[in-house]
Amino acid sequence: MNIGIGDLTDFQQANVITCAAVYIDGQKLITGDIPNLDGMVNFGRVFPRVLLDNLVLEAARKQGVNVITRCKLEHYTVYDNHVAIDCKQEDKEQNFKVKLLVGADGSNSTVARIMNGKRPDPQHRIVAVRAYFENVNLVPNQAELFFTSKSFPGYYWFFPMGPTTANVGVGMSLENFPKTETNLKELLNDILENDPSLKANIGTGTMVGKVEGWPLSIYNPDATIVKDRLLLTGDAAGLINSINGEGIQYALQSGRWAAESIISCFAANDLSGSALKIFDQKVRREIGFDMSLSNLVLQVIRNRNLNPLWMKVLKIFIAQAKRDERYTTICGGILAGMVPTNKAVTVYFIRKSILQALTTAFYGEGGIFRFIKQFTVLGSIAVWQVLLQRKEYWKWFKGILKGAWLSLRLRNQ
């Protein structure tokens, strides 16, 4: 998508990432290049959000957008032919009268909260925290992703931002069971102290500023994102992919779809909720199925009792990815947000995963007998847990059924 910032010097100077390494339980298992896919660049860029946001803002200004800064929307009221908005700019009240209000105000959107009369459901929230470090040891073009039972369902990352600076963070879903007791800032500190690979990366480096964190809203197909004279985009509409926590591309894409929908609604002189539904339908058609599949995966792995199993499953994916380029492209592409999640529900992907699981069971370390022993131990613990945590298991199972149903519904739209 061209948003007019690709040629700017600041953008060009942002650190380029061409490959990624994946660690499971402290062990580096694979390093692979960012996939080469038609119509996409095979690299990513890491730079501070404040800089990216500023570039986008300046690009909008150049297009003639009137930007009013330091102005916080506090309330609004929708009337038949306009929306009255109450804002606070520094300490002064500011009032605006507009034809249509677009809520692009992030995961804690005030526009969405007033529109829906409630805050987002914790079931549809993930949390992420990050810190910037300088004087660290790194491979400048290599992003590193870490999966451990401690941070699952979620992962932590080490993203080089320059020759000696990095963005280090961790993201996880909010509603897991058993409940996650540690808060994410503590978890990040724990990981920084105890993960040997991350510790080696940080070396004698120091944190710049403090650990910052935000809750993020993931996709909820039942949420309302348009109403009379109101429309939500980006995080405000919950357009975060729950598998990788990415939302920048969906914020940009939904901004474009919103603009196209609004132009046609203005042309028809109809800004009612039913006319603006074209935007809602576009979002569902383009990313609804995929986002729902990601939510389904998240619902399955919310069960932290099974974290040892999920770690084994990840190792199976990696073992297969190591010897099959097409499979690597799907796994790496999904993780990097370049390949839709639905590519993992094809006959090819499932067949390869099952075959690799069988190979691991029969020919893995210790052979089939060790596998049967581990399977029996894990299975017995799981049965015991089901008996002890019947309510939670039932809720988890119902969540999976609901997720599968929503995915099927959106697939057919």
Ligand SMILES: Cc1cc2nc3c(=O)[nH]c(=O)nc-3n(C[C@H](O)[C@H](O)[C@H](O)COP(=O)(O)OP(=O)(O)OC[C@H]3O[C@@H](n4cnc5c(N)ncnc54)[C@H](O)[C@@H]3O)c2cc1C
């Ligand atoms: C730690 C962390 C790491 C992340 N890493 C990645 C990543 O690597 N890749 C990726 O794709 N995504 C990542 N994300 C997610 C990504 O940041 C969001 O999906 C993206 O920023 C969404 O853009 P947005 O414009 O919808 O919302 P935001 O970027 O949140 O922007 C909302 C804007 O609205 C303003 N605002 C809020 N309330 C009001 C109000 N009442 N009145 C006026 N203005 C208001 C805010 O100041 C802000 O400028 C990460 C998130 C976190 C927390």
